[in-house]
Amino acid sequence: MARTNAGHDPRALTTLLSPTPRALWALPASGDVSLDSGGVNVHTLPMARILLIEDDPSLARGIAAVLRAAGHTIDLAEDGESGLMLASDEPYALITLDLGLPDISGFEVLRSLRAGGSKTPVLVLTARDAIEDRVAGLDLGADDYLLKPFEPSELEARVRALLRRATGEASSTVMIGALVIDHARAVASVNGRLVELRRREWAVLERLAARVGKVVSKERLNSEVFGYDEPVAPNAIEVYVARLRRKLEPDGPTIRTIRGLGYVLDPS
Numbered sequence: 403m404a405r406t407n408a409g410h411d412p413r414a415l416t417t418l419l420s421p422t423p424r425a426l427w428a429l430p431a432s433g434d435v436s437l438d439s440g441g442v443n444v445h446t447l448p449m450a451r452i453l454l455i456e457d458d459p460s461l462a463r464g465i466a467a468v469l470r471a472a473g474h475t476i477d478l479a480e481d482g483e484s485g486l487m488l489a490s491d492e493p494y495a496l497i498t499l500d501l502g503l504p505d506i507s508g509f510e511v512l513r514s515l516r517a518g519g520s521k522t523p524v525l526v527l528t529a530r531d532a533i534e535d536r537v538a539g540l541d542l543g544a545d546d547y548l549l550k551p552f553e554p555s556e557l558e559a560r561v562r563a564l565l566r567r568a569t570g571e572a573s574s575t576v577m578i579g580a581l582v583i584d585h586a587r588a589v590a591s592v593n594g595r596l597v598e599l600r601r602r603e604w605a606v607l608e609r610l611a612a613r614v615g616k617v618v619s620k621e622r623l624n625s626e627v628f629g630y631d632e633p634v635a636p637n638a639i640e641v642y643v644a645r646l647r648r649k650l651e652p653d654g655p656t657i658r659t660i661r662g663l664g665y666v667l668d669p670s
């Protein structure tokens with residue numbers, strides 16, 4: 403599977419399609435920055451997990467640099483099949499999708515995502531400006547379009563708008579002790595430390611967090627985390643709970659095993 407991490411080096415931005423690349427990595431979006439008492443710029447949790455499906459390496463590096471500078475966590479898929487695989491495995495808050503991919507088209511990716519029930523916002527990045535493409539994409543469930551070439555600031559603004567729209571007016575953030583779960587952005591953090599969760603781990607944590615302090619049975623977790631016709635190992639939930647415990651340690655809430663009954667997310 404073609405999965406790579408695009409470089410962190412902000413200089414990669416100079417390869418971006420903008421005719422006049424600007425040093426936006428040094429200037430996080432105004433609404434997302436606050437001044438702490440020491441006068442140092444700090445991000446106030448604007449981060450989201452974002453999947454880039456883009457086959458042009460220099461473009462992917464440039465986009466990743468812009469979005470990382472805005473505080474987001476970025477994964478890159480270099481073709482459509484890898485993108486679909488990642489999207490089914492990880493809890494992304496947003497997907498940016500290139501239409502011209504080496505294997506299946508971006509339209510196919512979008513169709514598969516929506517057919518599979520994914521409601522993740524999709525921002526289509528495309529060089530094509532044919533009106534039919536835009537109409538077809540929107541019909542298939544794209545949430546917004548950005549035509550190449552675009553300015554880094556425009557990319558960042560569109561991403562921010564889509565994430566805001568997904569969040570809605572109401573807060574979708576849950577705090578349990580030192581743990582913060584942001585449903586709309588699909589990120590969890592403990593004392594400000596980002597906790598990287600895979601899709602199933604995320605699902606188990608969400609279920610436990612929804613009934614914090616109460617026992618959630620293994621059977622219930624099994625039925626809520628896995629599909630009806632999915633083959634599931636008998637100890638699958640134990641495995642995910644063990645991984646979650648490791649990731650929440652040492653300062654996050656604990657997941658207690660209540661023998662014979664299930665699990666409790668304990669905020670203390």
Ligand code: CA
Nearest residue numbers: 457500502503
């Ligand atoms: Ca392409």
